[in-house]
Amino acid sequence: MTASACENQAAKMLEALQSDLKSLCMETKKRYPHIKDSCEEAIIKVRGASMNPQSSLSQITSQVLYPLVQAAETKDAKIVKLSLSLMQRLIVAGVVDGCSGEHVVETLWMLMEAGVEELKVLQTVTLLLTTNPAIQGHSLAKALVLCFRLHFTKDATVVNTASATVRQLVSVVFERVVAEDAPTQTTTTQQQQQQHEEMPRGEEGESLERGGAGGEVNFEELKVRSASPPKTLHPAAADAYLMFQDLVQLVNADEPLWLLGLTEMTRTFGLELLESVLTTFPTVFYNHPEFTFLLRDRVCALVIKLFSPNIKYRASVPASVQQATPLDKPYFPIAMRLLRLVSVLIQKYYPLLVTQCEIFLSLMVKFLDGDRPMWQRGLALEVLHKLATQPALLHSFCTNYDMKPHATKIFQVTQPALLHSFCTNYDMKPHATKIFQDIVNSLGAFVQSLFISPQSSSPGVGGGGGVGGGGVGSGGGQSPQLLGGMPVGPGVSPQPAFFYRGVYLPLCVTIPTGQAKSSYLEMLDKLEPPNIPEGYGVSLAYYCLLDIIRSVHLVMMGPNALTEGSSEQYSPTAEERKVHEQLVNSAWCGLLAALTVLLEACTDEAATESILKAIQTFASLAGKLELTTPRDAFITALCKSCLPPHYTLTVLNNASVAASASAAAASSSSSSSAVGRGHQRTPSQEAQQQQQQQHQYYDAEVRHQVVAVGTALATPSLPVGAQQGPVMLTNKNLQCMRATLSMAHCHGGVLGAAWHLLLTTLQHLVWILGLKPSTGGSLKAGRSTAETNAVITTAVIADLPVLSSMLSRLFESSQHLNDVALHHLINALCQLSQESMELAYTNREPSLFAVAKLLETGVVNLGRVEVLWRPVTNHLLEVCQHPHVRMREWGVEAVTYLVKAALTHKHTPPLKDNQAALTHKHTPPLKDNQKLQTLLLSPLSEVSLVGHPDVRQKQLESLLHILHSCGELLHHGWPLILNIIGAINDNHSEHLVRLAFQCLQLVVTDFLPLMPWACLPLTVDTAAKFGSQTQELNISLTAIGLMWNISDYFYQNQEKLRASLTPDSQVFPDFPGVPNMPPFDKLWMCLYARLGDLCVDSRPAVRKSAGQTLFSTIAAHGALLHHQTWQAVLWQVLFPLLDKVRQLSDSASTDKVDQGGKHSYPSLTPLETFPVPGALLLDFIHTAALSKSNEVSLAALKSLQEMLQTGRGATPTPQHTSNTTTNTTNNNDTNTHKHTHTYTHTTPYTLVRRCDRQLEYRLEGLAHHRI
Known part of the structure; x- marks a missing residue:
């Protein structure tokens, strides 16, 4: 603002002040002349100030205030009103200094005691304290007491105005502290940061040495209550300290030390003020160790004291037996405000109050006990829901500060993670109470207690429900067709509700995910406990459970985990992983106990979907941490929900028993033990469970529409003939089936061995629905009822193709799994198929689901064929040898289809978005890759070892198809x-x-x-x-x-x-x-x-x-x-053939020739001694010519004739002897055969031709005889 503007504003203000003084002068002219004289003097002073720009109005404030104080002393309403208006004008102008302010406060105190213009007095006090920080110490205390006393007058308008004024002025006192700290904030940030880094999380006396004024804090002096502030505090902080100390004193029914004159204070109003201060000004308590001491030593002690009546009282115990006095009975207004205050302490101050918060949380958990009034349980649930919605935004707290230079630490950044903190400070500490586990387990026990067999409601304090509250008594005993006054059954859309074991509880509130919505914590105007509607408790518990899982998810996966397109990559540090494991281990037992009951009891599709998503999320988190027990337990619960209540599936029952045993072993608190007992299914309970199954089944029928009726799939563990009756699936079963498919599709990489649980469940559902495998491994509905033995209603006929498509997409998505996860999937399918093979050995109809899905999995993962080929094809080859016709038909179908698909697949480097296959690049391509061709064709080759004709036929048909389609690629x-x-x-x-x-x-x-x-x-x-x-x-x-x-x-x-x-x-x-x-x-x-x-x-x-x-x-x-090869032709082909023919000819004639085995050929004659083969040929012809068989004899003579003719024409002259002829035989060689002269120059080729003719003739003669 410019100087001229300021001068104009001051001039206008002086003119107005003169006008008001003149009005006051006229009003007091007759009755109060002394006031009139004072006003005239003041007018002269003001006029002089307006004529002299160099003078300041503050210099004449005391002269102007004097007639105003005199006017207030008259206690005349009209005059007092004018006087207060003038005071307010002076206050707004900022000309009232500390001394003048004291006079103003004294004047206002006088008016308060006289009961004159009380509203105007409150307005003036508010203006004085909000615009003038000079009002400190005793004057400030007196002004505050003035407002407090007006709060307890009889005029409702004054009471309400005073209440608002007190709240505002209490905040103003602390705002002064914040403003006082601001100039020194930049110079002390580094020191404060170092102090809090060394702070051992709430141990007093460790990091609270230096106060706000820079002096050493003497905690021994602070323990002594005094009206004097600590010397280490600046003035504004000192006033706030004394005021806050007195507020605690007053709530504790003690005398104030600083707010003298305050004779009465309601505990409810005091708790509200404490809550307001603690909610709005956490930095004051973090920056000033004196305030931290007050918080830890005074406020926490007060809270624990006020908790006592609420803890001791039992709604289920008769009043005559109660130990508490009437004054100690829980009082709703105090209990509600107390829990509001506890909620603030836990949310904003747990780094300073680690031990105290442990006590608060333990006491709050007790509020959920079944013998508490329902309003107490409702209040505790609302607080727990607030805590549950605090996601993990920081992995550590009180050690992380704003990264900007000179920034305020702690609460100028986002709130730390409550659940993360509970787990870190309590559950992970040795010999400490596992608070987070107790909270979750208490919720689980609370939910289970609501569905205990209905009892008559026992009234609690102020009309609240007894055991289970109003949610159990009224609706539980009604017929399932009319529950809580709402129709339930097929074709009816009632209010969302939970119905279990005859207990009906409506879902009566709707709360957005991640937000806390309190109803009874906001009833500040109620003096009596409200009537809690039935279903309110279970509704809050339902949202608490969902938000706990959401918060754990955010802790593990980061604050952006719930946004669309966020990555599900999980790569924590070793320390973070340790915290995350404890979070899951602490929470899973209670969550599972509650969610399984709620899932079975839920009658609303949307609520069921939320529960199913929560189960999926938690199972995936446990899977990412490789915590198999909680992962398998949640997956088992999911799988059980897909099947009818009476359906017996050994693998799921065994998994449930194992999970319950682990939960019982891990539980250390009473609440967790109760949850473990509630969830565990021991062998001694089997008989009782069998008796309840049929009742539960009919309950399900009432609540949900039956959409399919089929036969149960036999399992190897069940005797022949078991489960022969019809099996009915409801629309809820199919909804759970879709959730199971979604779980496997989205989180298949973390399922590990739990794939077997999921696939077993899906196999049984597919069987009941009558889905049959078709080409490529996909499933389709059977063509007729006789074929499938399933009755499908029109409500679900359209869903069958969708379910089949979801199944196919599930296995298609396996191409995105890493190699380890893919092996888990394949192993589970092989195990499932092995079970079907064992079943088929007993002549029972097996399921072909596993074989079909092995095929489907193999086809979509051909990009990394080296990973899956051997385990998949080895198992399918086992299936091919099975004696059951349908089983081996699908085994060979899978093998051959897979080989054909692999050979036609383009084995090229995969796309970058398919990380699973990036490590499996096929270079060179299939045509030149001997290793790959051998790998792909080996299974087809091994089918040759199978003796079943139908298998071999399929093998050869596939081979013919392969030759037609890709024979040119199969070089190797x-x-x-x-x-x-x-x-x-x-x-x-x-x-x-x-x-x-x-x-x-x-x-x-x-x-x-x-x-x-x-x-x-x-x-x-x-x-x-x-x-x-x-x-x-x-x-x-x-x-x-x-x-x-x-x-x-x-x-x-x-x-x-x-x-x-x-x-x-x-x-x-x-x-x-x-x-x-x-x-x-x-x-x-x-x-x-x-x-x-x-x-x-x-x-x-x-x-x-x-x-x-x-x-x-x-x-x-x-x-x-x-040349040298002819020796082998003669001795290894032709002559052995001649000998065989002669033997066969002899055996064909009536008179056998004794010379049949005369010639043998133990060794080869060198080619240079070529006359030996010719002699053997003549000998053979001689023997044949003497045969009794006319045909053989004639053939031999013809052969001899041709030899003689050929021999004469083939004798070359020496000059025509070529490289292909033999050398002439040495006539001087005494070892030369006697027929040497006849064949001296006969070529091997000529001799072979003669052997051919001889053989031809002999074979023609042999052809007329039977051998």
Whole structure:
């Protein structure tokens, strides 16, 4: 504001002041002339001040106030009113100094005692204290006492105005302290921070050494109540200290030390003032150790004292037996304000009051006991709900300060985490009360107590309910069709409620998540306890439980955990993890005990959904911490809710018993023990539970609509014939099923071994609903009722495809799991499938759910096939061998589908958003990756070991499909493919042989050029196998034709084969006597040897076709062989074949020739002594010519004739001898055979041709005889 503006404002103020003084002068002119004279003098002073700008109004304040005080002494209402108005004008102008202010206060005190213009007096006091900080010490105390005394007058208007004035002025006193601290705040921040860092969380005398004025604090002096403030405090802080001390004194029914003259004070009003100060000015108590001492030594002692009547009183004990005196009975206004004050102390001062807060919380927990009046329990629940909604925003408290320089610590930042603090300061300390655990367990015990068998309500103090409150008595005994006056049943939408064991409790309040909404804590105008509506207790407990889980979630996952798009990554420090584990361990038992009851009792879909989400959240938190017991316990509760009450599932019952035992062992307090006993299901309780099951089942029927009726799935642990009756599912069961699917979908990475619990439950639900596996592993509803044995209502028919889709999405989402989590899922599916296999061994219908979902899981995770392939396919191969037809059908279906999908899958590096598969990159691609091809085809190959024809048929059909769809990619997989084709034998049916041969035909006709050379001998062997099979003659003949095609391929690709072939001993058989045979010749030798074997087949057509093919092959392509290879052709193919033919010919004739085994070939003759093979050939012809069989004899003579003719025409002159002819035999060699002169220059090829002709003739003669 500019100087001229200030001057104008002062001038106007002086003019107004003159006008008011003139009015007062006129009013007192007749009756009070002395006042008139004083006013005129004051007017002259004011006029002089207005004419002299250099003068200040403050210099004449005393002269102006004098007539005003005189006017107030008249106690004339009109004059007093004018006087007070002038005083207020002076106060607003800021010209009243400390001395003048004392006169004003004395004047106001006089008017208060006279009862004149009380409202105007209150206005003046308010203006004086709010605008003039100079009013301190005794004057301030007297002004406050003035307002307090006016608060207790009889005029309601004055009382209300005084009440508001007192509240305002008490705040003004503390605001002065804040303002007084502000100038020194920047210079003391570092010192204060160091002090609080060293503070051992509430131990007095440790960090409270230095006071606000910089002096040493003497705590021994502070313990002595005195009207003098501590010397270490500045003036404003000293006034606030003395005022707060007297407020505590007055509430404690003691005499004030500073507020002298205050003769009466209600405890309720005093508690409200204390609450207001503690709520608004926590920095004062943190920054001044003197105030901290008051808080710890005086306020906490007062609170504990006032708690006593509330703790001792028992609503269920007759009044004649009560130990408390009538004055000690709990009084609702005090109890309510006391709990409000406790709530503030815990929320804002727990770092300073760790020990005291432990006591407060322990006492508050006792308010929830079943023998308390219901209004007490309601008040305690509202406070606990406030505490439960405090999320974890800081991982440590009182040690974290604002990171900005020179900032105020503690409460200028966001509130620390209450639950985190309780757990850190109580539950994790040795020999300390586990407060957080007690709070949660008391809530659990409270919820369970509400659903005890209904009793008549016993009235509490002021009409409150007795045991269980009003929520138990009135509605509990009514018929389920009309509960609490509300209709319940199918087709009716009643008020949301909880109905359990005949007790009906409505959900009567709605509170937004994360917010506390108090009703009875806000009833400051009530003198008697209100009537608590039925259901209020369970409603508050319900919201408390949900918010506790929400807060634990925020503690662990951070303040942004609930926002959309937030990451669920959990990476705590070691210290944080320790705190989080304690949070979960302390909370899970009580939460589970309460939530399971509420979930079963809830009749509202929205409330049920909230409970289910809370269970999912807590189970996931336990899973992130790898706390298996609480995780499995919550998942078990979730799974049980999906099934009817009477449904017996051993795996869930065992998990429940184990969790209850762990909870009982972990519980140390009485409340936790009660919860453990309430939740535990011991063997001795089984009989009682069985009796209750049917009753609970009908309760469920009343509350929820039946939407499906089916048969129970048998389990290996149950005897044959158990659970043969119909099973009914309600809409609530399906809602819980959807929640279970959501749990597995969203939190599958932390389920671990609990996958088995979830999948077992889903398998039973799928069975009851009649969902059957279809292609690819997805589930679909059965086509007819007879097929599924399930009756589905129209209400759920549309939901079945949705549920099926959710199931498929669940397993599709497994592609986002890490490798460890994926293995847990696969292990659970394998375990589930193993149980179904055991069931099928007893001739009971098994579920195919696990096999189908193994397939579905495998298909979506082909991006990391190395991780899952072996465990999945190994189990499916076991299923393929099962004697149960449907079981093995789906086993081979899964194996073959998986192999086909894997071979057509693009094994390329995964996208960056799929972190699970990023570590599994397939380089090189499938076509060039031998390891990957072998991995993928091995399961299909191992199916060949299964003896069931239907399995083999599916295998071969899949192989044919693979060859058609991706045969060109299988460069390294041909050995496995050929082994699969060649695994067919005579024991298999004609259909299987034909199917396998179709595969072979496709291989030979289309894929020989793509096949590596090492597979060619195996291809020849496989074709020969089909030539020798006896199921179908045409296949044998066609197979021999394929061998001709193979020989033609060898011939046409000889250059390529010669370049690629290597002498691999593992590929080619050993050919003795020719150590350096070229690999290309070995390939031909394999073909000749297999054709030679077929030449002696038992079937004439096969023998003839094989012989013709062999001879034609040698004739057409024999010239490709190297010189030394002919020795192997003669001694390992042709001569052994001649010998076999001779033996077979002899056995076919009527007179057997005794010379059948005359010639044997123990060793090979070197090629240089070539006449030996010719002699053996002549000897063979000689023997055959003498055969009694005309056909054989004629064939031998024809062969001899051709040899003679060929021999004469093939004798070369020396100059025409080529590299392919043999050297002439040395005539001087005495060891030369006697027929040497006839074949001196005969080539090996010519000799082989003669052997071929001889064999051809012999085979033609042999073809007319049966062997």
